[in-house]
Amino acid sequence: MRHDGAIGFGRSYAPRRRPSCALTLGLLTATLPLFAADKKLLFEDRVEIVRGLVAEYGTAKTLLPRSRKALAVETNGTFDKSEWEAAGKKYGPAAKPGDQVQITKVDLGDDKIVLQINGGFNGGRKWYRNAQIGMGDPAMGTGPNSTGAAGPGGTTIELLFHKPLEPMKSADIKKMLAPVVNFEMQSVTETYKESLPPETQKAIKEKRVLVGMDREQVLMTLGRPDRKLRETKGGVETEDWIYGKPPGKITFVTFEGDKVIRVKDDYAGLGSEASVPPPPV
Numbered sequence: 001m002r003h004d005g006a007i008g009f010g011r012s013y014a015p016r017r018r019p020s021c022a023l024t025l026g027l028l029t030a031t032l033p034l035f036a037a038d039k040k041l042l043f044e045d046r047v048e049i050v051r052g053l054v055a056e057y058g059t060a061k062t063l064l065p066r067s068r069k070a071l072a073v074e075t076n077g078t079f080d081k082s083e084w085e086a087a088g089k090k091y092g093p094a095a096k097p098g099d100q101v102q103i104t105k106v107d108l109g110d111d112k113i114v115l116q117i118n119g120g121f122n123g124g125r126k127w128y129r130n131a132q133i134g135m136g137d138p139a140m141g142t143g144p145n146s147t148g149a150a151g152p153g154g155t156t157i158e159l160l161f162h163k164p165l166e167p168m169k170s171a172d173i174k175k176m177l178a179p180v181v182n183f184e185m186q187s188v189t190e191t192y193k194e195s196l197p198p199e200t201q202k203a204i205k206e207k208r209v210l211v212g213m214d215r216e217q218v219l220m221t222l223g224r225p226d227r228k229l230r231e232t233k234g235g236v237e238t239e240d241w242i243y244g245k246p247p248g249k250i251t252f253v254t255f256e257g258d259k260v261i262r263v264k265d266d267y268a269g270l271g272s273e274a275s276v277p278p279p280p281v
Contacts (some may be wrong), residue, residue: 041108041165051104051223052170053115057189058181066091068121069157070114077179094118094155101181104154105224113160113173118154132240193220209253213260218253225253 065071065088073079094117095101105116159176174183193201196217203210204221213221218241225241232238236256244250246268254262 039164039166042166045167045169047086047223049108049168049170049173053103053106053173054223055219056103056170056183058101058103058174058177059273060095060097060101060180060187061178061182062180063088063093064095064099064101064155064157064180065155066094066121066155070082070156073157073159073177073180075159075161075176077176078159079180092153093119094153103255107167111165113159113161113165115157115177117157120154120156122154165169189220192216205259209251209260209263211260211263214258215255218260222251222253245270 039229063084065084067087068091069087071079071087101117103115103117104119107114107116109183131132157177157180159173177186193204197205200210200213200217203213204217207221209218209221222241222243225243226245227242229240229242230237231240238261239255241253241255242250243253248268250266250268252264252266253261254264
């Protein structure tokens with residue numbers, strides 16, 4: 001029995017080795033970039049944010065002062081009221097509560113998003129008189145000039161994150177700005193879209209530019225172009241709006257006057273196999 005007990009209870013086992021601190025640290029270090037990549041704002045996110053905000057209308061919920069320096073807003077919608085009041089006393093208002101405002105430019109930094117409102121500090125009424133972004137026939141009452149509801153000036157707002165930008169959508173940014181500008185109600189841009197023919201509405205939704213579209217509709221479809229080129233041939237002036245950069249797909253939208261006369265896609269820097277776009281499915 002003692003012998004059996006020795007076998008049952010006296011058997012020796014090799015002790016388990018715990019991973020070394022260096023190995024554990026190495027594994028953690030190797031996985032950190034994976035977690036960081038998951039929280040990084042991707043190129044697709046940036047495109048959606050810009051397209052979802054540029055030319056969008058909202059209603060000021062508080063006094064927006066004109067300011068040479070961007071007006072800081074925290075992601076919870078708070079801001080330095082004393083600083084904004086001082087800017088308002090110095091430069092006057094960009095928009096009063098209830099005024100309609102429009103985002104005219106979006107810049108995405110490392111830890112902040114900068115939004116130009118009504119053309120920025122040097123914009124305002126003069127900018128609105130020449131605006132051709134997101135508004136319909138004045139007779140329809142969809143443009144800011146038709147009602148006189150546009151803000152009297154321009155300014156810039158910077159939404160501060162205090163950390164690298166993480167994945168988000170334009171709808172998330174609108175919610176963050178809700179205490180300052182209300183985007184929840186149906187925008188003038190959306191109202192204008194609904195007045196367009198069904199095929200044009202479908203093309204805008206699918207991000208496709210059609211021959212015959214005007215500049216407003218192209219802006220709603222693809223946003224602001226990366227570059228613009230003007231050319232005059234035979235006394236006819238055309239303007240190309242260029243979207244995309246090599247390597248990749250580049251779209252050329254050619255205007256004559258205010259109408260699109262040609263749309264061309266090119267594929268640069270992707271090799272001969274991508275020089276011609278694949279046939280539609």
